[in-house]
Structure formats: structure tokens, C-alpha cells
Amino acid sequence: MVDVEEKSQEVEYVDPTVNRVPNYEVSEKAFLLTQSKVSIEQRKEAAEFVLAKIKEEEMAPYYKYLCEEYLVNNGQSDLEHDEKSDSLNEWIKFDQELYNELCKKNESKIKELNEKIQKLEEDDEGELEQAQAWINLGEYYAQIGDKDNAEKTLGKSLSKAISTGAKIDVMLTIARLGFFYNDQLYVKEKLEAVNSMIEKGGDWERRNRYKTYYGIHCLAVRNFKEAAKLLVDSLATFTSIELTSYESIATYASVTGLFTLERTDLKSKVIDSPELLSLISTTAALQSISSLTISLYASDYASYFPYLLETYANVLIPCKYLNRHADFFVREMRRKVYAQLLESYKTLSLKSMASAFGVSVAFLDNDLGKFIPNKQLNCVIDRVNGIVETNRPDNKNAQYHLLVKQGDGLLTKLQKYGAAVRLTGSDRV
Structure with missing residues (x-):
């Protein structure tokens, strides 16, 4: 105050x-x-x-x-x-x-x-x-x-x-x-x-402008999660025309939203956003990133890589804030689409997976090998049989260990609370 x-x-x-x-x-x-x-x-x-x-x-x-x-x-x-x-x-x-x-x-x-x-x-x-x-x-x-x-x-x-x-x-x-x-x-x-x-003592208008400024800063330093939260919210209340254009904000919100949002939020906040839909026909960069977003959401894998390359050329490279993150974005979006496809299968042949993406088996084999060793994809490649086997973490086992950990924490808190109550009672006596 x-x-x-x-x-x-x-x-x-x-x-x-x-x-x-x-x-x-x-x-x-x-x-x-x-x-x-x-x-x-x-x-x-x-x-x-x-x-x-x-x-x-x-x-x-x-x-x-x-x-x-x-x-x-x-x-x-x-x-x-x-x-x-x-x-x-x-x-x-x-x-x-x-x-x-x-x-x-x-x-x-x-x-x-x-x-x-x-x-x-x-x-x-x-x-x-x-x-x-x-x-x-x-x-x-x-x-x-x-x-x-x-x-x-x-x-x-x-x-x-x-x-x-x-x-x-x-x-x-x-x-x-x-x-x-x-x-x-x-x-x-x-x-x-x-x-x-x-x-x-900032009023609503200045808080709103600050939100856009900070969102673009987060975008520039690769804090995409916070940037998505701020920039998607800014779409309906954008007033910071002294800093950037509304078309640019829409593009930034789409990029960060695609990168960080789960399917449900991606559909409601980006794909079906009335603010974004009103700009797509007149904004070339937004057309590229929107096409990429829809291809991921609709599991249109044949179109995914062409739209990813288009986004790289039309959206990431020309942008002074996104340019330095272009290769990182493309790499992570490849990992994201591989994980989405593999989630539906226990085993999948390399040939059919490569065919789905419209790439060669050699390219796919090499690309998957960039993510598997460091556990970014939960799968292994059986080159003898030409298949990819998923090895998802045991969710029930993970939930059991989490429950035990939380239970231990609760017991510790109760013991401390009981000791405090007993001490308070002895003081009164």
C-alpha cells in the first residue's frame, strides 16, 4: 500500500x-x-x-x-x-x-x-x-x-x-x-x-499491459509454460500496441500453447479460440502454426512434418524472440508427436510408423535414437524384428509409492501435532 x-x-x-x-x-x-x-x-x-x-x-x-x-x-x-x-x-x-x-x-x-x-x-x-x-x-x-x-x-x-x-x-x-x-x-x-x-497500486489496464510484456519476455527466454499462460490470457484483453501487434501476440500464444498445453486446453484455448480464428485468414504466420496445431490434435501425422518445417521457416526463424529457440522447438515437437503416436500401441513396426509420418525408416530410426537413451521416449527399438516396443512406466506402482510417501508425511505431521497438544495441556496443569 x-x-x-x-x-x-x-x-x-x-x-x-x-x-x-x-x-x-x-x-x-x-x-x-x-x-x-x-x-x-x-x-x-x-x-x-x-x-x-x-x-x-x-x-x-x-x-x-x-x-x-x-x-x-x-x-x-x-x-x-x-x-x-x-x-x-x-x-x-x-x-x-x-x-x-x-x-x-x-x-x-x-x-x-x-x-x-x-x-x-x-x-x-x-x-x-x-x-x-x-x-x-x-x-x-x-x-x-x-x-x-x-x-x-x-x-x-x-x-x-x-x-x-x-x-x-x-x-x-x-x-x-x-x-x-x-x-x-x-x-x-x-x-x-x-x-x-x-x-x-497499479490499475487493471496497467496490470494487463504488464502481463503482455512479461509474457513476451518469458517467450524470449524460453519459459514457454509461463508465456503460454500469460499470452493466451492476453488474447481477449490485449492493449499493448506500443510493444507489438495483435497478430504477433496471437502467433506467440499459438506457439507456446501448442508447446505446453494438454489436449483439452489446446482445443479450447487455441484451436477453438475466437480471437485466433478471426485472424487466421489474414495472418500468414498464424496459418502455419495453426495448421501444425490441428495436425497434432487430429493425429494427421502425414501432414505434421511438412507443417513443422513451414512453421520453422515462416514463424520461428523470422522472429527475433523465437529464432534462437527454433531448433529446440522443432526437436521437442518431434518428440511430442512420436510420444503421442506410440501412446496408442504396445508394439509398432518401424516401417508403418515411418509411413505414417512420410519419412524413411532410416530417418525415423536415427531420430528416435536421439530421444530414447535419455528416457524422453518410453520405448525401445528392436532392429532385428524392425519394431518399436513401448515400455510405459508402471502407473499403479508409481501411485503406490506416492501414496506411501504422502502417508509417511501425514503421520509425521500428526505426531508433531500430538506432541504439541500434549505440551500445551501440561502447561495448563
């Missing part, structure tokens, strides 16, 4: 409008430039988009970072030579004249905003006006991609006597800087601060 005296001194609000800074689309498109598995056409289109936004939003600091650090350190060399296209250096190259022009615009705007802050402080204007002026300057730094100055300047507004809600908005803007640069350690730190503020 916020201290009563402190709360009475807070300014009720600053401008509640949530500005889309920094522009998440710039970051997402820039990521595509580093991916050699993405088509040349997509990368060229992404380069044009990024350059246009850099000019439109006067992003001098980001332009310099993009050309001199990001593209150099994140795979540009894989893209520089292609017989079918120009070099990436021809699409995005550092233009000193453009950079100087953008810097002049930045200097002019920053000077204007600083002068406004100085005037407000000299005129001894209220905390509200001063806080809003600092936020305006901080958001401009965020817009142009100047992370350090944005965080420092937005932090100054937190020292003003603004409401908890306004402080949450500022911290979420700072967190978006981390998402923009895909610095998840930074994001984690800022979201922890946001969560602490929300516990002191």
Missing part, C-alpha cells in the same frame, strides 16, 4: 497516452536483415522499411548503431554476396550526409525540449508539468534509439511526485528499450521494478 501522506502529495496523473516509442517494427525488420534463411525479397523489403523509418523518425543514434555495430556483429557477412541480388551494403550503408542531417534534427528537437524544461523549472511550475516535460524528452530519446539518454532522462521524471500509475507507464517505456534491442536481462530488471510498482 502507498503511504497515505505520500499519496496525498502525488500529482494525480501525467498524460496517459502511451506513445509507440521506440518503434518495435524497426527492430523486427532490422532483425530480418541478419537472417540468411529469410528470402532476399523479404530482406530487401525490410531494408527499405528500416531506412524509411530512420528518416521519418530522425533516428540518428540508431542509424549509426545499425550500420556500425548491429549488422556487422549479427551476420551481415552471410548476406553480402548473392548472385540474385545486390549486396546488403547497397541496401543499407552508412551515409555520412544523411547521418549529419538527422543529427541536426535531433539537436534542434532536444534543444527545444530542454529549453521547455528549463523554463518550467525557472517559473517554478507544478510537478505535473515538469514531469511531463522530462517524459517528452525521454520519449524523444527513445524514438531516435538513444537508449542511455532515454533511460537517464525518463528516470528523472520518476523523482517527481507523480502517481504510481504514471511511474508504471515510464518504467514500461524504459522496458521497451530493452525489447527494442532484445536485451532480455535488461528487460527482466525493468519488469521486476514494474511489478513492484503494480503491487503498490
Whole structure:
């Protein structure tokens, strides 16, 4: 709870409008430039988009970072030579004249905003006006991609006597800087601060936005179970358009839902979700992951691997949050579908199993061998007879041991309780 005296001194609000800074689309498109598995056409289109936004939003600091650090350190060399296209250096190259022009615009705007802050402080204007002026300057730094100055300047507004809600908005803007640069350690730190503020007095709208932010963070760090819980819930209440698009949230919810949910929840929360169904026809990535989800649920094994490869290419690789988890996702989804099929059989021939998936016996034999030794699949391969034998754990035996363990725990608690009661009785005597 916020201290009563402190709360009475807070300014009720600053401008509640949530500005889309920094522009998440710039970051997402820039990521595509580093991916050699993405088509040349997509990368060229992404380069044009990024350059246009850099000019439109006067992003001098980001332009310099993009050309001199990001593209150099994140795979540009894989893209520089292609017989079918120009070099990436021809699409995005550092233009000193453009950079100087953008810097002049930045200097002019920053000077204007600083002068406004100085005037407000000299005129001894209220905390509200001063806080809003600092936020305006901080958001401009965020817009142009100047992370350090944005965080420092937005932090100054937190020292003003603004409401908890306004402080949450500022911290979420700072967190978006981390998402923009895909610095998840930074994001984690800022979201922890946001969560602490929300516990002191965040309203429903800000709690809802925090849920989406934290869900995407969980997605990025491969905590798919928590991400599914948050992102699936966000589908009906999504408002965080400053962080990502609704189509992206729908795709993230589908990916994590498929990965973690049991059949019943998968059907009700993902396959039959009205929010997802309304977007499938217009969202290519969602079409791929939805087809994969339905093929698993319907046991359409012949279509499963083609849709898995399609999801890998159309959903996982182009996404800056999912890209690093792409191989892990594909591996685990292969294990999941093998386990589902084997669950219905005591023994199954390798030939019929390979035929069901539309792969060769050699491929299936090799792939199953990646999961069996570490007990990720409860089966063994009899190569002499060409069959797979399941060896499910003895559930009754496991239940018996669990019952004994729980009974021992209950007896221990009862003995402690009895001793405590006897001690209390002796004290009274």
C-alpha cells in the first residue's frame, strides 16, 4: 500500500497516452536483415522499411548503431554476396550526409525540449508539468534509439511526485528499450521494478499491459509454460500496441500453447479460440502454426512434418524472440508427436510408423535414437524384428509409492501435532 501522506502529495496523473516509442517494427525488420534463411525479397523489403523509418523518425543514434555495430556483429557477412541480388551494403550503408542531417534534427528537437524544461523549472511550475516535460524528452530519446539518454532522462521524471500509475507507464517505456534491442536481462530488471510498482497500486489496464510484456519476455527466454499462460490470457484483453501487434501476440500464444498445453486446453484455448480464428485468414504466420496445431490434435501425422518445417521457416526463424529457440522447438515437437503416436500401441513396426509420418525408416530410426537413451521416449527399438516396443512406466506402482510417501508425511505431521497438544495441556496443569 502507498503511504497515505505520500499519496496525498502525488500529482494525480501525467498524460496517459502511451506513445509507440521506440518503434518495435524497426527492430523486427532490422532483425530480418541478419537472417540468411529469410528470402532476399523479404530482406530487401525490410531494408527499405528500416531506412524509411530512420528518416521519418530522425533516428540518428540508431542509424549509426545499425550500420556500425548491429549488422556487422549479427551476420551481415552471410548476406553480402548473392548472385540474385545486390549486396546488403547497397541496401543499407552508412551515409555520412544523411547521418549529419538527422543529427541536426535531433539537436534542434532536444534543444527545444530542454529549453521547455528549463523554463518550467525557472517559473517554478507544478510537478505535473515538469514531469511531463522530462517524459517528452525521454520519449524523444527513445524514438531516435538513444537508449542511455532515454533511460537517464525518463528516470528523472520518476523523482517527481507523480502517481504510481504514471511511474508504471515510464518504467514500461524504459522496458521497451530493452525489447527494442532484445536485451532480455535488461528487460527482466525493468519488469521486476514494474511489478513492484503494480503491487503498490497499479490499475487493471496497467496490470494487463504488464502481463503482455512479461509474457513476451518469458517467450524470449524460453519459459514457454509461463508465456503460454500469460499470452493466451492476453488474447481477449490485449492493449499493448506500443510493444507489438495483435497478430504477433496471437502467433506467440499459438506457439507456446501448442508447446505446453494438454489436449483439452489446446482445443479450447487455441484451436477453438475466437480471437485466433478471426485472424487466421489474414495472418500468414498464424496459418502455419495453426495448421501444425490441428495436425497434432487430429493425429494427421502425414501432414505434421511438412507443417513443422513451414512453421520453422515462416514463424520461428523470422522472429527475433523465437529464432534462437527454433531448433529446440522443432526437436521437442518431434518428440511430442512420436510420444503421442506410440501412446496408442504396445508394439509398432518401424516401417508403418515411418509411413505414417512420410519419412524413411532410416530417418525415423536415427531420430528416435536421439530421444530414447535419455528416457524422453518410453520405448525401445528392436532392429532385428524392425519394431518399436513401448515400455510405459508402471502407473499403479508409481501411485503406490506416492501414496506411501504422502502417508509417511501425514503421520509425521500428526505426531508433531500430538506432541504439541500434549505440551500445551501440561502447561495448563
